[in-house]
Amino acid sequence: MSEEHQSGVAEAHPPPPAPETATEIIKALALKAGGDVCGIADPHAWDDYAPEGYRPYDTLPGCKAVVVVGSRGPTAGAWRSPDSRIIEVNGYDFANDRAIHVVANHIETQYGFYAMQAPSLPIGGHQPPTSMMLAAVFAGLGTRSLAANIILNPKYGLLYYSAAFTTLPLVHDPLLEQNVCPHKMCVATYRSIGRTPCMAACPADEGGCLDGSIGEDGEIASAYYNRERCATRAMNFGINSFQNALNEMIAEDDDDTRAMMVNSDFVGRSIGSMGYFKDSVAQCFECMRVCPVGRAERKLK
Amino acid sequence: MSFFFVDPEIYEKHKDDVLALSQSIQVNYPEHLPPDQRSPALSDRQIAERLGLDERTVREIRCVGEREYYDIEEYDRAAIFKETQCRAYAEKGLSGITAKYVERARAAKKD
Numbered sequence: 001m002s003e004e005h006q007s008g009v010a011e012a013h014p015p016p017p018a019p020e021t022a023t024e025i026i027k028a029l030a031l032k033a034g035g036d037v038c039g040i041a042d043p044h045a046w047d048d049y050a051p052e053g054y055r056p057y058d059t060l061p062g063c064k065a066v067v068v069v070g071s072r073g074p075t076a077g078a079w080r081s082p083d084s085r086i087i088e089v090n091g092y093d094f095a096n097d098r099a100i101h102v103v104a105n106h107i108e109t110q111y112g113f114y115a116m117q118a119p120s121l122p123i124g125g126h127q128p129p130t131s132m133m134l135a136a137v138f139a140g141l142g143t144r145s146l147a148a149n150i151i152l153n154p155k156y157g158l159l160y161y162s163a164a165f166t167t168l169p170l171v172h173d174p175l176l177e178q179n180v181c182p183h184k185m186c187v188a189t190y191r192s193i194g195r196t197p198c199m200a201a202c203p204a205d206e207g208g209c210l211d212g213s214i215g216e217d218g219e220i221a222s223a224y225y226n227r228e229r230c231a232t233r234a235m236n237f238g239i240n241s242f243q244n245a246l247n248e249m250i251a252e253d254d255d256d257t258r259a260m261m262v263n264s265d266f267v268g269r270s271i272g273s274m275g276y277f278k279d280s281v282a283q284c285f286e287c288m289r290v291c292p293v294g295r296a297e298r299k300l301k
Numbered sequence: 302m303s304f305f306f307v308d309p310e311i312y313e314k315h316k317d318d319v320l321a322l323s324q325s326i327q328v329n330y331p332e333h334l335p336p337d338q339r340s341p342a343l344s345d346r347q348i349a350e351r352l353g354l355d356e357r358t359v360r361e362i363r364c365v366g367e368r369e370y371y372d373i374e375e376y377d378r379a380a381i382f383k384e385t386q387c388r389a390y391a392e393k394g395l396s397g398i399t400a401k402y403v404e405r406a407r408a409a410k411k412d
Binding site for chain 1: 343363386387
């Protein structure tokens with residue numbers, strides 16, 4: 001490998017702008033390409049929070065910055081639909097993925113530095129190689145919540161995140177100084193009924209996913225999240241449900257009954273979700289529906 | 302053997318330990334919590350080292366364990382849960398979700 005490639009500077013490209021300028025350009029580009037927010041994380045921020053093999057420089061050797069883009073999923077109109085099936089199919093349009101590809105392509109073609117989308121889809125069971133939650137926190141875009149550990153942005157609340165690893169030096173953003181969760185309204189609700197709105201919507205002690213506590217200081221004191229229960233709801237129809245249904249279908253001896261199972265709405269939705277890649281995003285919004293963070297952004301005429 | 306899978310006996314022996322060390326149940330993940338209070342999960346490699354297994358076996362046990370954690374009825378109930386919650390919020394707003402807890406809190410105060 002040539003020295004130029006080792007240092008990340010290809011011969012065909014002029015020297016990149018200073019890190020401060022490049023950071024400004026990239027953030028503006030990300031927002032123009034469909035992102036609602038953009039931040040830059042330090043790849044070494046993962047060192048104390050993710051095991052070896054799950055840090056940015058494990059995937060892209062020499063990674064110097066992680067560009068993180070967040071985009072809103074469901075539109076305000078989709079949030080208002082009383083039919084939960086609607087938001088399942090209107091919940092996400094990959095805007096953050098598109099924006100991060102624009103950013104990565106720009107870094108490689110304009111500056112001659114390596115860039116790649118951070119791998120966030122599971123490659124073994126439910127385990128992704130890179131946590132977009134950590135990426136969003138380390139880029140200063142949000143903090144973890146009591147609602148399924150979802151990272152809440154102070155302005156928008158729930159956002160979908162994508163990230164790009166790059167060898168291009170950029171200016172890292174600081175972490176948010178204040179935790180977004182719990183919202184003061186949720187603290188008051190917790191003091192009154194012993195749970196926040198999200199915990200009331202999906203309580204672990206009543207067959208749901210969430211539990212936790214808020215300390216005297218008004219901050220999260222403990223948090224419990226049953227991811228596997230959440231998977232039955234947020235990934236209701238998809239690979240999980242299909243594999244489980246497949247076990248039942250192949251064990252069914254009666255031809256007519258088996259045909260009813262194979263052609264059922266349940267199996268159809270499961271296959272549909274896999275075909276449309278829908279089980280990789282979200283099919284349950286009930287803890288976020290009641291979250292006050294970002295609600296102002298969803299109030300329209 | 303056409304593809305790799307674990308022996309059912311190995312799976313049954315280790316699945317609870319593997320899932321307990323994985324991210325299936327996430328306790329105290331918020332980054333602001335003190336390090337001694339946070340309890341992040343282990344990677345497959347770390348679990349393998351802890352349990353004296355190889356990484357591929359751990360990954361396989363975890364993948365099957367995640368699928369089997371809840372049976373198919375739970376997926377069916379999930380659709381009904383969402384339908385109920387979504388309609389309740391559309392009709393009554395937040396009170397549609399919190400009303401029963403408000404009542405419980407009032408009853409507890411009376412007692």
